[in-house]
Amino acid sequence: MELSRRRILRLGMLGMAGAALGGTASCSTSASGGSSAGGNALDLWYWADGLSKKVVDEAITRFTEVELKPQQIGGNFKEKLVTTMSSGGEFIPDITGIKGEDFASFTPQSDRFLNLLDLGAGSIADQYLPWKWKKGMTKDGKLIGFPIDIGPTAMFYRRDVFAEAGLPSEPAAVAAQMSTWEDYFAAGVELKKARADAFMISETWAVFNLIVGQGTARYVDENERFIGDQDHIRRAWDLATSTIALGINAKSQANTPDWNAGLTSGSLSTLTGAAWAAIDIKSAAAGTAGKWGVAAGPGGAANIGGSFLAIPKECAKPDVAFKIISWILSPENQARGFTDSALFPSTPATYTAPALTAPDPFFGGQITTEVFGPSAEKIPVQYESPNDQAVSAPFQTELTNVESSGKDPNAAWADAVAEAKKIGQRLGLS
Amino acid sequence: MDPDTDVRRVPGSRRIRSYWPQYLAISPFFLIFAVFGLFPVLFSLYLAFHRWDGFGEMEFVGLQQFRYVLDDGTFWLSMRNTFIIWVISTVPMLAMALVIAAMLNSTKRFSAFYRVAYFIPNITSLVAVAIFFGAVFSTNFGLVNAVLQAVGLPTGRWLTDPLGMKIAVATVMTWQWTGYNAIIYLAGMQTIPSDVYEAAKIDGAGPVQTFFRITIPMLRPIILFTVIVSTVSGLQSFTEPQVLFGTNTTLNPNTGGPGQGALTMVLYFYHQAFDNRDFGYGAAIAWVVFAVIALFAAINWRLVQRREK
Numbered sequence: 090m091e092l093s094r095r096r097i098l099r100l101g102m103l104g105m106a107g108a109a110l111g112g113t114a115s116c117s118t119s120a121s122g123g124s125s126a127g128g129n130a131l132d133l134w135y136w137a138d139g140l141s142k143k144v145v146d147e148a149i150t151r152f153t154e155v156e157l158k159p160q161q162i163g164g165n166f167k168e169k170l171v172t173t174m175s176s177g178g179e180f181i182p183d184i185t186g187i188k189g190e191d192f193a194s195f196t197p198q199s200d201r202f203l204n205l206l207d208l209g210a211g212s213i214a215d216q217y218l219p220w221k222w223k224k225g226m227t228k229d230g231k232l233i234g235f236p237i238d239i240g241p242t243a244m245f246y247r248r249d250v251f252a253e254a255g256l257p258s259e260p261a262a263v264a265a266q267m268s269t270w271e272d273y274f275a276a277g278v279e280l281k282k283a284r285a286d287a288f289m290i291s292e293t294w295a296v297f298n299l300i301v302g303q304g305t306a307r308y309v310d311e312n313e314r315f316i317g318d319q320d321h322i323r324r325a326w327d328l329a330t331s332t333i334a335l336g337i338n339a340k341s342q343a344n345t346p347d348w349n350a351g352l353t354s355g356s357l358s359t360l361t362g363a364a365w366a367a368i369d370i371k372s373a374a375a376g377t378a379g380k381w382g383v384a385a386g387p388g389g390a391a392n393i394g395g396s397f398l399a400i401p402k403e404c405a406k407p408d409v410a411f412k413i414i415s416w417i418l419s420p421e422n423q424a425r426g427f428t429d430s431a432l433f434p435s436t437p438a439t440y441t442a443p444a445l446t447a448p449d450p451f452f453g454g455q456i457t458t459e460v461f462g463p464s465a466e467k468i469p470v471q472y473e474s475p476n477d478q479a480v481s482a483p484f485q486t487e488l489t490n491v492e493s494s495g496k497d498p499n500a501a502w503a504d505a506v507a508e509a510k511k512i513g514q515r516l517g518l519s
Numbered sequence: 520m521d522p523d524t525d526v527r528r529v530p531g532s533r534r535i536r537s538y539w540p541q542y543l544a545i546s547p548f549f550l551i552f553a554v555f556g557l558f559p560v561l562f563s564l565y566l567a568f569h570r571w572d573g574f575g576e577m578e579f580v581g582l583q584q585f586r587y588v589l590d591d592g593t594f595w596l597s598m599r600n601t602f603i604i605w606v607i608s609t610v611p612m613l614a615m616a617l618v619i620a621a622m623l624n625s626t627k628r629f630s631a632f633y634r635v636a637y638f639i640p641n642i643t644s645l646v647a648v649a650i651f652f653g654a655v656f657s658t659n660f661g662l663v664n665a666v667l668q669a670v671g672l673p674t675g676r677w678l679t680d681p682l683g684m685k686i687a688v689a690t691v692m693t694w695q696w697t698g699y700n701a702i703i704y705l706a707g708m709q710t711i712p713s714d715v716y717e718a719a720k721i722d723g724a725g726p727v728q729t730f731f732r733i734t735i736p737m738l739r740p741i742i743l744f745t746v747i748v749s750t751v752s753g754l755q756s757f758t759e760p761q762v763l764f765g766t767n768t769t770l771n772p773n774t775g776g777p778g779q780g781a782l783t784m785v786l787y788f789y790h791q792a793f794d795n796r797d798f799g800y801g802a803a804i805a806w807v808v809f810a811v812i813a814l815f816a817a818i819n820w821r822l823v824q825r826r827e828k
Contacts, residue, residue: 198574201574345657346654489780515800
């Protein structure tokens with residue numbers, strides 16, 4: 090009798106354990122919709138507003154040979170993608186987005202992705218901006234990232250504040266007077282004379298980062314050598330720190346309450362940034378609609394941000410996956426991406442589409458693509474090393490030390506370079 | 520038959536067999552601990568001797584990662600930050616908690632309400648707290664600077680100046696943990712016999728004298744407990760700087776805000792491991808942090824030993 094009771098208990102426990110295991114297993118498969126489980130399913134990972142949701146939804150009904158399952162992944166996208174890819178197996182998406190700032194860190198693992206040139210990407214290459222196309226390539230010429238959007242930079246400025254200070258207020262005239270950083274800063278000094286609380290520059294790092302982006306080299310060259318101590322970075326450093334001495338730097342970090350208030354009051358009179366910064370301005374200073382203008386920024390064009398789609402090598406149906414990618418990111422659909430999710434197209438043909446040539450009332454009825462479009466085509470090709478971000482950290486830290494605690498710019502430069510070299514050494518740069 | 524003597528006679532393997540329901544009952548904790556506690560700890564030790572980016576091949580590098588940690592200016596900066604934040608949060612936090620506990624102990628009315636009110640910060644979502652304090656400490660439009668300006672004191676750049684940032688982080692921590700410590704002190708105070716207080720009252724001691732001569736000496740073991748707990752948690756501070764300064768920059772997240780002024784040791788480890796995907800280096804930092812905390816635990820332990828003699 091006693092034995093049978095035990096056996097019942099034991100069986101009960103086993104049953105519970107089995108149910109728990111079975112439960113988790115079935116849960117995880119249904120949640121992920123893994124490609125091997127579904128047979129015909131194709132998982133697409135992206136983040137909110139990383140692609141136009143309307144275009145993606147249309148792709149589901151358009152490509153019926155597979156069951157396309159788009160998923161918006163929240164939180165730290167890169168972390169989740171890398172964790173999934175390194176654990177391997179059926180949960181790896183068949184198509185995935187990669188954010189522009191993370192892209193370089195994926196290139197050492199390029200054999201984890203399919204070379205899109207093998208799938209016929211070469212035939213549509215001429216539809217995309219050449220520098221962006223090159224950015225999606227590895228050093229040995231494989232295309233692993235297909236261009237989604239880009240972040241061409243320009244200068245946003247307050248027309249009313251400029252007019253009040255006797256500066257030009259029409260975009261063409263503004264661009265002509267402030268075509269170099271030096272001229273831009275000189276105009277800032279003038280602005281400051283006319284209105285004591287008006288600043289031309291919001292923060293030092295933004296200027297420094299943009300000047301670095303305008304060049305053809307960054308902190309690390311193609312042979313993985315540290316070049317952050319050379320003249321091109323030093324020039325960016327000197328220009329950026331000079332704004333503090335000139336008194337035209339508001340020392341206000343982006344997306345803070347101070348920054349929002351400065352944009353509303355006009356004390357932050359200009360902002361140099363990518364096309365997508367317009368969204369930040371519109372939400373931070375909604376009451377200033379009509380008072381803003383966009384002009385070609387000082388020092389030339391640069392790119393900040395902009396993403397890619399890639400196909401991991403575990404993809405079940407690479408040909409279909411590529412067909413879907415090239416359809417979602419075709420010039421026509423990129424115009425919809427601009428309308429739905431403010432993704433600036435990487436296809437120059439789209440710049441004349443009606444969606445991009447509508448006047449923007451927030452910018453005084455200006456057609457902003459007339460500024461961003463030419464900027465997009467002038468962006469230099471830059472090599473971005475997988476170690477670029479890690480090596481740039483000390484520059485950012487030391488610039489803030491100059492900005493907020495008044496550290497001597499030369500001493501800060503020496504410290505930044507020394508620290509960056511140490512990090513480079515740890516990461517195996519020469 | 521007496522069950523105890525019966526058990527003592529059977530050999531070990533049979534003892535396990537006869538007590539299996541009990542072992543089974545306590546097994547969930549050990550299984551979960553083994554998977555989510557023990558394994559990561561051991562694996563991080565293994566990682567600390569390797570270079571690994573999370574997907575490629577692991578490369579054995581010996582003690583190199585540890586050498587880099589000790590030579591890394593940013594790590595020493597993060598350690599300095601951690602200690603400064605720890606001191607300027609723990610000292611006022613525990614002092615205020617003692618005073619609040621003494622006041623709570625003497626309230627007659629609404630005592631449950633006050634206890635709950637002081638404990639609420641501890642269970643409030645840190646993300647909401649960070650947004651709130653971000654606004655309070657904002658340079659041009661924050662409450663703190665508005666008050667300072669109103670009374671004619673110089674204002675500070677609390678979210679961009681390295682020292683101001685540490686004060687902001689320490690304030691959040693103090694705000695969050697004062698009530699928790701006060702409740703612990705209150706529990707301790709309620710174990711102090713009331714006849715001691717009565718005797719003091721008869722001898723003519725006022726409330727201040729009673730607090731310093733009776734309450735504090737009799738609370739000593741509990742104060743030591745809170746000091747140790749605050750040391751361990753204070754040296755591991757992570758969430759407060761992460762949410763206050765985590766998203767300030769798009770290029771390098773979790774670097775502790777402007778000038779890395781609020782970069783703590785654990786935040787630096789997180790940044791290296793999960794933002795830079797340098798897992799070997801992150802693990803090495805984590806083990807150095809462990810050594811630092813172990814050192815402090817040893818110092819605390821010595822202090823407790825001496826007091827008890």
